[in-house]
Amino acid sequence: MNRTQLAHVLRSASRIAGDSDVLVVGSQAILGVRDEDELPAEATASMEADIAFMHDADRAKADEVEGGIGEFSSFHEEFGYYAEGIHIDTVVLPQGWAERLVRPNLAGAEPAEAAFLEPHDLVATKLAAGRLKDLAFARALVDVGLVDLDVLLERIYAMPAGVHQSVIDRMIGWVAAIKDANG
Structure with missing residues (x-):
């Protein structure tokens, strides 16, 4: 997905x-x-953009987005990309994530006033999920210098108390392995 496609998804989701x-x-x-x-x-x-709303307690907005422009929708069929409407509570995020949101003015996204996870918070959520595609994504961002491993460790230690210690240990182990590989 590129920025133009994402702007289209955001514009559509907002509407x-x-x-x-x-x-x-x-x-x-x-x-x-x-x-x-x-x-x-x-x-x-x-080709999927995970979209949530800051105020969606009953998940109705996420469900509307999923139904309107989600996977297998006519939107997806026509454009080749889509949104997954999700509830923010389903994402495991480090404490303080909301204060670190990035709010660029993404051209063409209006009326959406989109916010994006800060890269270290994003990678922490990916490491918590631990799927192979998430690990490859995280490694790619580290390799190009968009994620600093020491800052990432801070975010890992700031994961919510409900995250099982084995998940935290796996995340820390991943960072340690990358540090060892990079010398």
Whole structure:
């Protein structure tokens, strides 16, 4: 996905939900801080944008987005990319994430006033999920210098208390292995 496609998704999600306060929480959040031509292929490979709303207690907005422009929708069929409407509570985020949101003025996203996870917070959520594609995404951002491992460790230690210690240990182990590999 590129920034133009993401702007289209954000514009559509905002209109469907009737809410301009749109949050990008998946891998495409990296497009909030960098153009696609400045990113490794692993960072823009997904054709899905994980979209949440800051005020969606009953998940109705996420469901509307999912139904309107989600996977297998006519939007997806026509454009080849789509949104996954998610509830913010389903994302495991380090404490303080909301204060670090990135709010660029993404051209063409209006009426959406999009916010994006800061790269270290984004990578922490990916490491918590621990899927192979998430680890490849995280490694690619580290390799191009968009994520500092020491800052990432701070974010790992700031994960919410509900995150199982084995997940935290796995995340710390991943960072240690990258540090060892980089000498």
